[in-house]
Amino acid sequence: MIYLGADHRGYDLKEKIKSWLSDWGQKYEDMGPFEYDKADDYPDYAKKVGEKVRGLEGAKGILICGSGIGIAVAANKIKGIRAGTATNPKQIAAAVNDEDLNILGIPADYVSENEAKEIIRSFLETKFAREERHIRRVGKIKQLEDDF
Amino acid sequence: MDNERKIKKIYLGTDHKGFRIKERVKLWLNDWGYKVEDFGAYGLNPDDDYPDFVSKVAEKVSENSAETRGIVLGATGEGEAIVANKYKGVRASVYYGGPEEIIALARDHSDANVLSLGVLFLDEETIQKILKLWLEKPFSGTERHVRRLNKIKEIENQ
Secondary structure, X not given: OEEEEEOOOOHHHHHHHHHHHHHOOXXXXXXXXXXXXXXXXXXXXXXXXXXXXXXXOOOEEEEEEOOOHHHHHHHXXXXXXXXXXXXXXXXXXXXXXXXXXXXXXXXXXXXXHHHHHHHHHHHHHOOOOOXXXXXXXXXXXXXXXXXX | OOHHHHOOEEEEEEOHHHHHXXXXXXXXXXXXXOOEEEOOOOOOOOOOOHHHHHHHHHHHHHHOOOOEEEXXXXXXXXXXXXXXXXXXXXXXXXXXXXXXHHHHHHHHOOOOOEEEEEXXXXXXXXXXXXXXXXXXXXXXXXXXXXXHHHHHHHHHOO
């Protein structure tokens, strides 16, 4: 299951992403916003998506705002979430491979539709490498969260 | 606004992937007059783990998130930013190439106090340029950005 969220700057792209996910046969749930509101705030949607993703084994999230920066900061504040923003497919593949990223941030102002599509495809198709050193490092992130 | 005076200290941390560049960054920061504390790695060890170094940087920045900064390095910078963002008061953004505007926005909109560099994708000249930009760009302080950062603080406090 893929959970989607955005702010007003990512709203249009979110709507397009839904059609791509449908075409690819991917189940998704849109956590909003459900209409364009230029005064909305990205942390509200980062929180909704983050809480859903951490609550379901194997779930992933896609968050879209203008720069992709704030929304990844906000999502990473949630226990169990490993969020990263990407502007190219190779970069996100490396991050999923190494860090088992479960939320992808997309900077709507800095990627074209085609680029966004390829980044999402890469995010969904790449698997966590499960090599010992990566498991150990992700384990240390989880330990930090438990210690807080 | 003299940003150099406002940054009381910069903390550095990296694993083996960013070690060499971190040593260069330290020299540049010292040349530019910043006070720096290096939390390692202190040598090249291919088995070291970035969370061990980044957590130390983030913990210090968290203690004084308004007046200190962190610079962390890794292959992509993503894992490092994840670790840093787990700490209260830390707002870490990643840079691994692309428009420099992203750096300005990280400061202007998000008041990013940790910068995570993806060294796989960056050369020294670029790193030096964006470091200067990042250190010198102030937070805008506009109402909507402050409101959003307060919402991030609410998530932290849950």
